[in-house]
Amino acid sequence: MKMDTPLPAVRLMDLHKRYGDFAAVDGVSLDVRKGEFLTFLGSSGSGKTTTLNMIAGFDDPTSGQILLNGGAVTGLPPQKRNIGMVFQRYTLFPHMTVAENVGFPLSVRRLSKDEVNSRVLDALRLVQLDRFAGRRPSQLSGGQQQRVALARALVYEPQLLLMDEPLGALDKKLREEIQIEIRKLHHRLGVTILYVTHDQEEALRMSDRIAVFEHGRIVQVGSGEDLYHCPATAFVAGFIGNSNFLRGSVAERRSDAAIVKLGENSAVCVPVDAVGGVGSEVRIMIRPEEIKLSHALSDAAGAVIPVTVRERIFLGDTISYEVATRDGQSVLVREDRARNQGRCVGPGTDAYMHIAINQNRVYKKY
Amino acid sequence: MILTRNRLGLFRFVLYGHAVLVMAFLLLPIIFIALLSFGSSRWMMFPPPEWTLRWYEELATDPRWAEAMWLSLRLALIVTVLSVLLGGAAAFALVRGRFAGRRVLKAFFVAPMIVPVVIVAIALYAFSLKVGLNGTFAGFVAGHLIIAVPFSVICISNSLRGFDPALEQAAAICGAGRLETLRRVTIPSIAPGLLAAAVFSFLASWDEVVVSIFMASPQLQTLPVRMWTSLRSDLTPVIAAASTLLVLASLILMALLGLSATRAGRSKMQ
Numbered sequence: 007m008k009m010d011t012p013l014p015a016v017r018l019m020d021l022h023k024r025y026g027d028f029a030a031v032d033g034v035s036l037d038v039r040k041g042e043f044l045t046f047l048g049s050s051g052s053g054k055t056t057t058l059n060m061i062a063g064f065d066d067p068t069s070g071q072i073l074l075n076g077g078a079v080t081g082l083p084p085q086k087r088n089i090g091m092v093f094q095r096y097t098l099f100p101h102m103t104v105a106e107n108v109g110f111p112l113s114v115r116r117l118s119k120d121e122v123n124s125r126v127l128d129a130l131r132l133v134q135l136d137r138f139a140g141r142r143p144s145q146l147s148g149g150q151q152q153r154v155a156l157a158r159a160l161v162y163e164p165q166l167l168l169m170d171e172p173l174g175a176l177d178k179k180l181r182e183e184i185q186i187e188i189r190k191l192h193h194r195l196g197v198t199i200l201y202v203t204h205d206q207e208e209a210l211r212m213s214d215r216i217a218v219f220e221h222g223r224i225v226q227v228g229s230g231e232d233l234y235h236c237p238a239t240a241f242v243a244g245f246i247g248n249s250n251f252l253r254g255s256v257a258e259r260r261s262d263a264a265i266v267k268l269g270e271n272s273a274v275c276v277p278v279d280a281v282g283g284v285g286s287e288v289r290i291m292i293r294p295e296e297i298k299l300s301h302a303l304s305d306a307a308g309a310v311i312p313v314t315v316r317e318r319i320f321l322g323d324t325i326s327y328e329v330a331t332r333d334g335q336s337v338l339v340r341e342d343r344a345r346n347q348g349r350c351v352g353p354g355t356d357a358y359m360h361i362a363i364n365q366n367r368v369y370k371k372y
Numbered sequence: 373m374i375l376t377r378n379r380l381g382l383f384r385f386v387l388y389g390h391a392v393l394v395m396a397f398l399l400l401p402i403i404f405i406a407l408l409s410f411g412s413s414r415w416m417m418f419p420p421p422e423w424t425l426r427w428y429e430e431l432a433t434d435p436r437w438a439e440a441m442w443l444s445l446r447l448a449l450i451v452t453v454l455s456v457l458l459g460g461a462a463a464f465a466l467v468r469g470r471f472a473g474r475r476v477l478k479a480f481f482v483a484p485m486i487v488p489v490v491i492v493a494i495a496l497y498a499f500s501l502k503v504g505l506n507g508t509f510a511g512f513v514a515g516h517l518i519i520a521v522p523f524s525v526i527c528i529s530n531s532l533r534g535f536d537p538a539l540e541q542a543a544a545i546c547g548a549g550r551l552e553t554l555r556r557v558t559i560p561s562i563a564p565g566l567l568a569a570a571v572f573s574f575l576a577s578w579d580e581v582v583v584s585i586f587m588a589s590p591q592l593q594t595l596p597v598r599m600w601t602s603l604r605s606d607l608t609p610v611i612a613a614a615s616t617l618l619v620l621a622s623l624i625l626m627a628l629l630g631l632s633a634t635r636a637g638r639s640k641m642q
Contacts, residue, residue, distance in 0.1 A: 062541075062545055063544075063545075064541055064544075083544065083549075084541070084544040084545045085544045085545070085546075085547045085548055085549050087545075088547070089545060090545070091542070091545040093538055093541070093542060095536060095538050097536070097538050097539050097541070097542035099539060099542075099543070099557055099560075099561070100561060101560045101561060101563075110543070110546055110548070110556075111546035111547050111548075114546060114547040114548045114552060115547055155542075158542075158546065159545075162546075162547070168545075
């Protein structure tokens, strides 16, 4: 190993978890860099929580290896892994005060009373709850309880912090507040964070990188921008951000491009590498904000598809249209109000939809 | 609510009267016995001609009564400890375990509460004669455990079901081993259930008559058995004194349980 590549904080090597015939985790490999904020994003049952539980030590992998800082931890019980974790449900110990809860991991480590007290106070200050040290968890709100849980997970300075949908039970406003707080803590402490969520907005807002889970596998890992602009599969494209999928079939393959027919009357050119043989199905993904509507044909590069405007909704900074292609596919378009000024494409009128076809957004199947 | 007090009109006095009668029916015998235990009449005349503590004195000094009380107390304490331990272990298996026949096993553990006690007693009698447990302290312990363990299983199962196992995961990830997690997280969280199990187990043994009558020997008699036998041979107010003591012990334990329940309830309310 080269000296200048630091050990990854977490390395997952071909991780599998089977329950009978069902593969909950089906071959996950991933390196998490030290100090990184990485989010496991996926719908429920995609294997993200099972993967997290295996890293924590609550579940043993059927096969594969987990390395923390280069050392194998497979088979090691959770209490020996020195990992911090915040759970989805409130898991404060109800019979202890806030301070006793935060001090619990320290007293388990047999630290002196004075040291426990001072570090508990520091940790509670970190989450701005030092005034509540003497209260019971049942006297706190949900958001406060999760912040105490965060303090308890950080007080022993673990190198790795796992968070399993910690904000799932909170309302939207509070959730955004604590998201920012966690983000700040991450910058300040430099701890590696593995975060599980099914909320793509939360993932985009918080993460350095996102690993998208589907059917027990990671389908793509990358920054939010990577995933948004170059989704590896139609699933990722559909999961992150708003997206339109145009269905079509390959009509003709040439050496430089392929023609994809969308219904009877319109066709677009796409890169030939991205599609299968003549007659095969194709999905083209277009972000709503990348579509331009106009009444006249322009000579801009890209494809032009005639549409009928069904609805126009004014949203302040943007205007959102629902349009339909000639073969009845519904497409969402979002235009900046500034860019749109003067032009008014009203409902019921015919228009042209200008799109740029990006090779990375043409999929052979959904 | 349809049956609010104000809408009942005068009929509500009928309800009050009814409530008073039911309470009197339940409480009068106990009050009657308690009064008699302080009465001076050997033939338990009512109302008592004079007040005295001599029956309590006799209870404490007569070695037959003293021994019976001491036996009942020792027995109840040992049964309490064993019942909570065994019932607790069974409750963990029934609540946390995922194995075939779990429901059958649960019914099995609760069965002694449903099967008529006299049948349990006869079966136990036949069995203990065979293995020589009859008339021994161990025989008493075994017999009372059969009566007491279902209470423990039910009380501890209930509080375990209300305990989120994620708390144990949280303790583990904080660095606590299994024993420390059990001691510092699990047991304190289910403490109200454990206390209820202990109180009910104690009372189950302390008040037990049927199994004890079959199990007793002339040398080894619990307090209720002693009361039963002396009731048949010589009717004496000492029995009333013993009864009053039994009731008092039960009252104290139930009050303790009630107190801890309101405290637990209050801390949850906050």
